Amino acid sequence: MTILKKLIAALVLLPVLAFASEGGFPLDKVPDRTKDMSALQNGAKLFVNYCLNCHSASAMRYNRLRDIGLSDDQIKANLLFTSDKVGDLMHVAMAPKDAKAWFGTVPPDLSVIARAKSSDQGTGGDWLYTYLRTFYKDDSRPTGWNNMVFPNVGMPHVLWELQGVQDAKFVDVKNPHEGGEIEHQFAGFQQITPGTMNAIQYDTAVADLVSYLEWMGEPAQNTRKRLGVWVLLFLGLFFVLAWRLNASYWKDVK
Secondary structure, three states: OHHHHHHHHHHHHHHHHHHHHHHOOOOOOOOOOOOOHHHHHHHHHHHHHHHOOOOOEEEEEHHHHHHHOOOHHHHHHHOOOOOOOOOOEEOOOOOHHHHHHHHOOOOOOOOOHHHHOOEOOEOHHHHHHHHOOOEEEOOOOOOOEEEOOOOOOOOOOOOHHHHEEEEEEEEEEEEHHHOOEEEEEEEEEEEEEEOOOOHHHHHHHHHHHHHHHHHHHOOOHHHHHHHHHHHHHHHHHHHHHHHHHHHHHHOOOO
């Protein structure tokens, strides 16, 4: 009987423990701007200027940016490095061995990062949106930065000039469910030095960048959704016609 009770308790607690291990820092909902051309263009500019120095997007070509309203001349003037061409893939010049030596690991390719980070806690866009807004100063880390969504992250805060420098505040709280054990809980951020953007402007810029990353993961997604609506309408109309034709065919059959 004791063994049976333990087995039942384990089966009951297992989903709870699994959820707790995946819970982590709560994710903020990212504004959906994947249909906003100006937001996507701004996101592409931020991606090239701040992300593409270390991260590649090897499944994306520069000329695909025509789909978000940019001409070849605009791409050449604003988004290409000196040696790149409009038809090139979005690669980085940094060698993988140099990246590993500087950061401890090779920065991941960002072609489908928004899709890869999807989980039960939120979409990949939600994860990225929260991640890029929760960096804080931590002198104990090799880069001088840490992150609430990704603790002990190896990536530095590349957008710090825009957001400024913030510190994370923690408080010690007794957990009544753990025998009064003291827990180190997050209590908010404190701005140390301002950035070139205020909080609203920075959140807007990050939303644009994340929307671009979501779009880049599937550039045809908006077209697919539009076609999907027409396909469903066609199927609905075809169903009505087939239903009435069937009724007409069988009406005299007893």
